[in-house]
Amino acid sequence: MDDKLFLMIPGPTPIPERALLAMAKAPVGHRSSEFARIMAEVSDNLRWLHQTRSDVLILASSGTGALEAAIVNACSPGDRVLVGANGKFGERWVEVARAFGLKPEVISAPYGQPLPTDAFQAALAADTDKAIKAVIVTHSETSTGVLNDLGTIAGYIRAHGEAVSIVDAVTSLGAANVPVDEWGLDFVGSGSQKAYMIPPGLAFLAVSERGWQAVERSRSPRYYFDLRGYRKALKKNNTPFTTPVNLVYALQVTLQMLKAEGLEGLFARHTRLRDGTRAAIRALGLGLFAPDDTFASTAITAVIPPPDIPCDKLRATLKKNYDIVIAGGQGEMEGQIVRLGHLGFVSERDVLTAIAALEGALHTLGYDGFTPGSGVAAASAVLFG
């Protein structure tokens, strides 16, 4: 049915109607006092969401831009950096580090498995010369559905004392607990089209006081992503280059919604959505690509379909018959998994609907390894107790 598509991909995520309508307002000037008032409110609420008293910068870019900004502002050519890589995004940060002349040392894990925290501990403890300048960690690895143990790794980084932490929180910020100040995180990047519940086009970067010291030391070339300009502008509730005003209108609205739900409510909802989804996937006899519940993303669940059901057919059937869009695998995971996003403006009802549709699609495609209704029942038991 036209205009009936419902996105359950890991971004863009569904947008509340009031945020869509907020965007459909004539922009004011990005240097006006009216806009500064909006930016002041938005900045306060971003600090609340990040659980930080430091700065949260707004960039006109995708989330990748925010991570590149962190990397070039924290490090200089030749710097040793540790990078965790257990999926496509972790690997991307290795590429960015190399592109800017850093020397990345990769701590990896197989796709679907969490990063080995002990390897970070060992590498940082062995670095008695304090040559490691940054540690880059992807919190929720969007390509596999793994939630890495950022809290533990952050402790090792703090113990090292020299290296700053650079965190890809693109699909965790707002969908999982990321207590920036408590964990002493230095650079935390995220993107608007995720748990922020607005369309793509804005990125966010929280920077700690220690982070700012690294920014001052960096010798990497930068201009558009030179964070010093963003900090200066932030003091005037502004950005150094033109702000995407209409996206900020939407953000103002959704941050108010998130605040009304509260951090506990927000994280509990995403945890419920994840747990309900995983219970259903298990009840249907399908595989969970991230098998360990402790390290399962609250933003996205990667599912291994039955052997006889191609991923693209499953996705096409869900789209054609139910107007539900789920994602496929990225890169080498294409054809191996499908990914069901449940972050942002997603309710228990949406997950239940998706599971019901998944049951129908599996049936249509000839899979009979489950009792009809068992996925819905399992999800329902978790979601609605």
Add this chain to the structure above:
Amino acid sequence: MDDKLFLMIPGPTPIPERALLAMAKAPVGHRSSEFARIMAEVSDNLRWLHQTRSDVLILASSGTGALEAAIVNACSPGDRVLVGANGKFGERWVEVARAFGLKPEVISAPYGQPLPTDAFQAALAADTDKAIKAVIVTHSETSTGVLNDLGTIAGYIRAHGEAVSIVDAVTSLGAANVPVDEWGLDFVGSGSQKAYMIPPGLAFLAVSERGWQAVERSRSPRYYFDLRGYRKALKKNNTPFTTPVNLVYALQVTLQMLKAEGLEGLFARHTRLRDGTRAAIRALGLGLFAPDDTFASTAITAVIPPPDIPCDKLRATLKKNYDIVIAGGQGEMEGQIVRLGHLGFVSERDVLTAIAALEGALHTLGYDGFTPGSGVAAASAVLFG
């Protein structure tokens, strides 16, 4: 009156209602076939607007991001580049060049005066070793209202044979004739909140075949702005990182509107708006900061108020009494000039209204150096013939 503000600043510019409403649509996935169809249409129309058969890339950034992308992709550290600077934006590109280790040689002119084309000719002719790798020219200098003679300078760059041209067309593309292929321009950057008639958040960069050869040669570090990824993605009607889907929805609509008006109509309208504005400013006895009509921007007119009328008071009066927002001077021009934007979704009626309001504001502030109605009459004679 609430919600009555009308922007006559050089960006954001007014947005047609249908573009605002197009943004208020739930986003589809940026990797979906539905979105690829929209991107295909948008790309075709961008090529039409740029008068080119080459690629026009879409970036999630401000216009500054597009210019930085051009500079880092066209040049390598140590490269000699010529940069024209007769305003804040020209000076910005000198800063960007320095930030990335290039050796900029500045060809300047006083604010309000056009760049001396003969200086470009002489510098390029003297460079028999072909050491100059790029020439950076701001077409419409938004900070002063000067339209530099890009066509002539482009001819000298072509004659040089080695240097590529990098053009800041942020407020000229769509408001003035920029025949990219005919002038052999290699990198042409612009931004969505100008003549494109949509909110800020997208930037555009046209790249010629010669430009692409420079991109392949460049040794500058880059990732988010690595144009090779954008070119590869464009072939699939996509972008390498997440596209601001809703801004593209709006762009699809406004490009259709621009196409319906036609290039000739578009340029003629902007020329009329400029000429009408300038006639009125003269009739009111005020100063034109860019005095030479031949080199006056079709996007913005910088006005020198009467000596006794402070710029901020004039702007505040226009805003308070008439809900019309005009811009002040930037940097060292603050307090010296006001800038009246007339690009994008601006009609003859809007300019007439602005002049009528300006007359009223001047009267309120005690300026009596004009016959009431003379500005409106002068504008009207030009605008409506």
